[in-house]
Amino acid sequence: MTVSSTNHTFRKFKSLALNALCIACAVLVILPLAVILFYLVQKGASSLNWAFFTGVPKPAGAPGGGMGNAIVGTLELLLLASIIGVPIGVLGGIYLSEYGGERLNTWIRFWADVLNGVPSIVWGMVAYALVVLPMKGFSAWAGGLALGFIMIPLVLRTTEEVLVLVPRSYREAALALGLPQWKTIARIVLPTAMRGIVTGVLLAMGRVAGETAPLLFTAFGNSNWNHHLAQPIAALPLQVFSYAIAPYDDWNRQAWAGALVLVSLTFLLSSGVRLFLGNRLQKNT
Amino acid sequence: MNSTMTPEEIKSAPAGNAEKPPGAIPKPDHKPAPAPAVSAARPVAALTVKNLSVFFGKHQVLKSVSLDVQARAVTAIIGPSGCGKSTFLRSLNRMHELVPEARMEGDIRLFGQDIYSKDVEPVIVRRRVGMVFQKSNPFPTMSIGDNVTVGLRLNGISNRATLAERTEKSLRMAALWDEVKDRLNAPAVSLSGGQQQRLCIARALAVQPEVLLMDEPASALDPLATSKIEELILDLKKEYTIVIVTHNMQQAARASDQTAFFYLGELVEFGPTAQIFTSPRQKRTEDYVTGRFG
Amino acid sequence: MDAQMTSAPVSTVPVAGRAQSGSRLADRAFRFLCLAGAMAVGLLLVLVVWQLLKGSHLSMSKFGWKFLTSKTWNAVTEDFGALPFIFGTIISSIIALLIAVPLSLGTAIYLTDLAPPRLRQPLTSLIEMLAAVPSVVWGLWGLFVLVPALQATLYPMLQKWLGFLPLFQGPIYGIGLLTSGIILAIMILPIVTSVSREVLRSVPNLQREAAYALGATRWEVTRIAVLSYARRGLFGAAVLGLGRALGETMAVTMVIGNTPYIGPSLFHPGSTLASSIANEFTEATSDIYLSSLFELGLVLLGVTIAVNILAQVMVRAFTTAETRRVA
Numbered sequence: 089m090t091v092s093s094t095n096h097t098f099r100k101f102k103s104l105a106l107n108a109l110c111i112a113c114a115v116l117v118i119l120p121l122a123v124i125l126f127y128l129v130q131k132g133a134s135s136l137n138w139a140f141f142t143g144v145p146k147p148a149g150a151p152g153g154g155m156g157n158a159i160v161g162t163l164e165l166l167l168l169a170s171i172i173g174v175p176i177g178v179l180g181g182i183y184l185s186e187y188g189g190e191r192l193n194t195w196i197r198f199w200a201d202v203l204n205g206v207p208s209i210v211w212g213m214v215a216y217a218l219v220v221l222p223m224k225g226f227s228a229w230a231g232g233l234a235l236g237f238i239m240i241p242l243v244l245r246t247t248e249e250v251l252v253l254v255p256r257s258y259r260e261a262a263l264a265l266g267l268p269q270w271k272t273i274a275r276i277v278l279p280t281a282m283r284g285i286v287t288g289v290l291l292a293m294g295r296v297a298g299e300t301a302p303l304l305f306t307a308f309g310n311s312n313w314n315h316h317l318a319q320p321i322a323a324l325p326l327q328v329f330s331y332a333i334a335p336y337d338d339w340n341r342q343a344w345a346g347a348l349v350l351v352s353l354t355f356l357l358s359s360g361v362r363l364f365l366g367n368r369l370q371k372n373t
Numbered sequence: 374m375n376s377t378m379t380p381e382e383i384k385s386a387p388a389g390n391a392e393k394p395p396g397a398i399p400k401p402d403h404k405p406a407p408a409p410a411v412s413a414a415r416p417v418a419a420l421t422v423k424n425l426s427v428f429f430g431k432h433q434v435l436k437s438v439s440l441d442v443q444a445r446a447v448t449a450i451i452g453p454s455g456c457g458k459s460t461f462l463r464s465l466n467r468m469h470e471l472v473p474e475a476r477m478e479g480d481i482r483l484f485g486q487d488i489y490s491k492d493v494e495p496v497i498v499r500r501r502v503g504m505v506f507q508k509s510n511p512f513p514t515m516s517i518g519d520n521v522t523v524g525l526r527l528n529g530i531s532n533r534a535t536l537a538e539r540t541e542k543s544l545r546m547a548a549l550w551d552e553v554k555d556r557l558n559a560p561a562v563s564l565s566g567g568q569q570q571r572l573c574i575a576r577a578l579a580v581q582p583e584v585l586l587m588d589e590p591a592s593a594l595d596p597l598a599t600s601k602i603e604e605l606i607l608d609l610k611k612e613y614t615i616v617i618v619t620h621n622m623q624q625a626a627r628a629s630d631q632t633a634f635f636y637l638g639e640l641v642e643f644g645p646t647a648q649i650f651t652s653p654r655q656k657r658t659e660d661y662v663t664g665r666f667g
Numbered sequence: 668m669d670a671q672m673t674s675a676p677v678s679t680v681p682v683a684g685r686a687q688s689g690s691r692l693a694d695r696a697f698r699f700l701c702l703a704g705a706m707a708v709g710l711l712l713v714l715v716v717w718q719l720l721k722g723s724h725l726s727m728s729k730f731g732w733k734f735l736t737s738k739t740w741n742a743v744t745e746d747f748g749a750l751p752f753i754f755g756t757i758i759s760s761i762i763a764l765l766i767a768v769p770l771s772l773g774t775a776i777y778l779t780d781l782a783p784p785r786l787r788q789p790l791t792s793l794i795e796m797l798a799a800v801p802s803v804v805w806g807l808w809g810l811f812v813l814v815p816a817l818q819a820t821l822y823p824m825l826q827k828w829l830g831f832l833p834l835f836q837g838p839i840y841g842i843g844l845l846t847s848g849i850i851l852a853i854m855i856l857p858i859v860t861s862v863s864r865e866v867l868r869s870v871p872n873l874q875r876e877a878a879y880a881l882g883a884t885r886w887e888v889t890r891i892a893v894l895s896y897a898r899r900g901l902f903g904a905a906v907l908g909l910g911r912a913l914g915e916t917m918a919v920t921m922v923i924g925n926t927p928y929i930g931p932s933l934f935h936p937g938s939t940l941a942s943s944i945a946n947e948f949t950e951a952t953s954d955i956y957l958s959s960l961f962e963l964g965l966v967l968l969g970v971t972i973a974v975n976i977l978a979q980v981m982v983r984a985f986t987t988a989e990t991r992r993v994a
Contacts, residue, residue, distance in 0.1 A: 240707055
């Protein structure tokens with residue numbers, strides 16, 4: 089059997105061509121990131137000023153104003169969401185790692201992953217039914233609850249993944265010294281894994297900070313500062329959305345600025361922290 | 374790169390081999406050769422290795438190894454773990470290049486042709502020097518038959534009759550034909566461990582390599598499967614040159630004609646198997662084969 | 668850590684007695700708390716299904732199964748049907764998959780087998796950063812940058828060269844089904860790429876070596892040893908991407924035009940389940956209107972849960988098979 093040279097040249101060429109294609113794919117996948125950052129900076133940076141960060145929206149059409157209330161609102165909502173999402177998620181993650189049986193754990197993990205795929209707007213609808221309807225009004229509580237729902241399965245999975253990495257020997261040493269299990273977990277296992285748990289929480293916060301849909305009919309938005317958690321509250325993504333679809337140029341311009349601030353926040357929470365603390369979590373959330 | 378065939382070339386000279394693509398090692402037409410007129414003449418070297426040194430980054434794994442692998446014979450490579458046996462084997466078909474930062478110095482010739490010459494591509498070398506691995510690795514998404522013919526189909530052979538004929542021939546040579554002839558379409562992973570390894574041997578043989586490299590082929594198998602593989606090797610050497618790396622000294626003693634003893638990246642001793650095991654010349658060799666260390 | 672461990676020094680640890688039962692109570696309480704946290708997963712599932720069912724009740728009892736097949740969506744006559752939104756959801760998701768899956772696969776192959784080792788981590792991090800861009804920001808960019816660009820360049824070209832297909836006929840608005848599909852593709856690229864990459868990485872090296880040893884070229888090694896081996900996991904990655912695309916709301920709302928539509932033209936504005944809920948929820952004036960929106964949400968939930976279950980099963984099946992084989 090002779091090695092046909094044409095066959096070989098063809099195969100070699102095909103290999104080079106298809107490998108080049110893969111490189112092209114990688115470039116195309118990274119490209120949108122560069123593009124969006126470019127536009128955010130180009131269109132949004134010029135509108136960032138002190139008034140933007142401290143002011144509130146002016147009435148429709150009037151120039152100026154800012155998104156100060158939206159930025160603070162987002163932070164408030166994040167706090168509320170974390171109060172709901174973090175304790176439940178962490179405790180649940182502890183259960184899976186420290187107590188659970190094989191079968192139960194497989195089920196819980198599976199359904200947590202499925203929950204992570206539920207569209208965020210659906211959680212908004214649930215919070216609407218649970219809080220907005222009875223209260224007969226939009227509120228920060230409702231928004232925080234909707235976001236909290238999203239955080240729970242995220243934090244649960246990341247916490248479990250990190251706890252499982254703590255070496256068994258730590259627990260065994262503590263138990264052998266007579267520490268009760270709960271103290272072993274609280275005083276030894278958790279602190280060891282704390283960095284990873286915090287990373288996971290920040291990741292979840294980053295994901296949730298950018299969510300708009302669940303807030304559309306829960307937090308609803310506010311053109312002024314929020315004084316009561318039982319009132320509607322502005323949030324950065326909501327503000328960006330309503331400014332973007334509005335027919336006023338000035339508002340559109342501010343939408344870009346708001347988007348730039350929002351992306352900076354989510355990047356900081358999701359990627360920046362991770363890069364800083366080391367890529368411990370390889371999760372596809 | 375012209376073909377400089379050694380005068381003692383035992384393969385039939387290329388007949389209508391008009392196409393000599395630049396740089397490719399011209400592949401002679403592989404017909405079953407006549408019985409070698411070797412008796413009194415010097416045995417032919419299938420592979421000549423001169424001053425081979427292999428580096429992974431800064432770490433030197435092989436130090437100036439030189440030996441001649443005799444054609445149609447079994448050469449065993451023995452030595453303790455980490456002595457460079459596998460690296461040596463893999464440099465014979467340029468597989469060590471898959472490791473990043475791998476570098477080699479020296480000269481390796483396959484029937485007189487430099488396999489590391491700049492115009493020679495690894496892809497071609499690997500077709501002519503086949504390899505069987507420590508752990509059997511049939512392609513799980515393919516059937517038994519498809520596994521055997523995958524190398525042929527890559528090379529553009531699609532004629533059903535040819536493929537079928539080659540499949541049978543390779544599986545017979547691998548002593549697997551009788552066990553699988555009725556279920557060539559069954560998935561390859563439905564075979565037992567020992568059968569899978571013989572399937573991998575058949576797969577390597579199907580492309581008709583000139584040399585077959587085996588990296589501890591039986592180490593993952595039970596004794597019964599192991600002895601089958603050893604019988605197979607003794608059978609195969611009638612037509613193929615075989616280089617086998619093994620941890621098992623008894624296996625080397627049983628199955629090989631020549632043995633090379635490696636230690637810490639150096640070739641300590643190389644010679645006829647009988648001599649290496651009964652009257653080695655080097656003290657280190659003697660220590661190893663008598664089990665004083667290893 | 669050592670300081671904490673000596674909180675119960677060996678010599679004073681009671682072997683039995685009240686102190687132990689007190690700590691056993693604490694143990695039980697703590698364990699119960701944790702269990703409650705874990706059970707939250709089940710509770711959330713029940714909660715979301717229950718609330719959506721409850722909210723859709725009115726609409727379900729009025730329209731029955733017709734809701735899923737009716738094309739009408741009229742707030743005035745209070746006649747609602749989900750079909751246009753189901754159509755829009757499916758079409759935009761299919762477009763997204765057709766664009767994103769090949770790109771993601773090529774990128775995953777590059778990251779696993781072709782890229783220089785030093786580039787792999789930085790590139791992976793960049794792709795993960797892409798995932799951190801919120802949906803509303805993509806919508807903003809889509810609305811002000813992508814839409815005008817497509818309207819001016821690509822779409823007229825498509826209509827010119829491929830206009831014989833009904834897909835590319837009809838007036839070009841810029842916003843519409845095709846644009847929403849393109850934006851969705853960008854948004855699901857990170858997840859499909861990262862899962863595909865994990866899948867490809869779990870293919871044992873021994874398989875690649877087997878192909879190399881036969882004299883296969885680099886691409887042939889990828890094709891024979893890696894891609895066919897990883898088929899099922901890769902398919903799971905695509906289904907995961909589909910699940911993500913189905914539920915995307917904001918970016919789609921901003922570029923799709925929010926018009927109930929069933930028809931062949933990809934340039935036509937449309938609407939998806941999620942985008943219509945986002946658009947109309949706060950405008951729903953009557954109970955039946957709101958209930959119909961809830962029912963849209965129920966359909967959306969059902970479809971995404973089903974798709975996600977499928978995806979999780981596929982990816983899990985592949986990865987467990989791998990760990991078992993190696994062990």
